[in-house]
Amino acid sequence: MKSYEKLLENNKNWARQSIEKDPEFFNRLKNTQTPEYLWIGCSDSRVPPDSITGTTPGEIFIHRNIANMVVHTDFNMLSVLQYAVEVLKVKHVIVCGHYNCGGVKAAMTHQSLGIINKWLRNIKDVYRIHFDEINSLPTDSEQVNRLIELNIQEQVMNLAKTSIIQKAWKENNAPHLHGWVYGLEDGLIKPIFEMEAGTHIDPIYEFDNL
Numbered sequence: 001m002k003s004y005e006k007l008l009e010n011n012k013n014w015a016r017q018s019i020e021k022d023p024e025f026f027n028r029l030k031n032t033q034t035p036e037y038l039w040i041g042c043s044d045s046r047v048p049p050d051s052i053t054g055t056t057p058g059e060i061f062i063h064r065n066i067a068n069m070v071v072h073t074d075f076n077m078l079s080v081l082q083y084a085v086e087v088l089k090v091k092h093v094i095v096c097g098h099y100n101c102g103g104v105k106a107a108m109t110h111q112s113l114g115i116i117n118k119w120l121r122n123i124k125d126v127y128r129i130h131f132d133e134i135n136s137l138p139t140d141s142e143q144v145n146r147l148i149e150l151n152i153q154e155q156v157m158n159l160a161k162t163s164i165i166q167k168a169w170k171e172n173n174a175p176h177l178h179g180w181v182y183g184l185e186d187g188l189i190k191p192i193f194e195m196e197a198g199t200h201i202d203p204i205y206e207f208d209n210l
């Protein structure tokens, strides 16, 4: 059997088992979704949102990219965010990174890696802003992991800078924003930063006519 055929085989088994456990499983989900969470995570194959949070289809709306970035010119991320917040009305937006992230490590080097340079530039900016704190740590892995935490914090703050979140905070007093880091070595998620609806942000980013 070719490797990809295994996936299709697994899928048939999964569909059958899902029906066996819950005959209404697909009927319930086929026409509607009402997820409570939007997840913005790293594309890394070792950090699958559903598995690590014990959630099932229909529970989490998901956007993933390299190093779980919230880039204000990224129409893909912004479209997902707008739909999740304004149509699905998610209660929580979670930015989840992970320790030892290859994207963050690459951003700390001086290597040109092609088109991804433009994406990693956004992480280099976070590195520059927090350089003194990161550089004061003794080992490379501590430095990488601290940048990963600070990057999560910056990406959560980037969410709060969007008109989408500010409008939702004003109109619905939601969603609650969360910054989490997943540990590849122990499978545990560590919450490191959060912003409740209405949290004060740097005034230059506040829109007063929403």
Ligand code: CO
Pocket: 042, 043, 044, 066, 067, 098, 100, 101, 102, 103, 104
């Ligand atoms: Co990663």
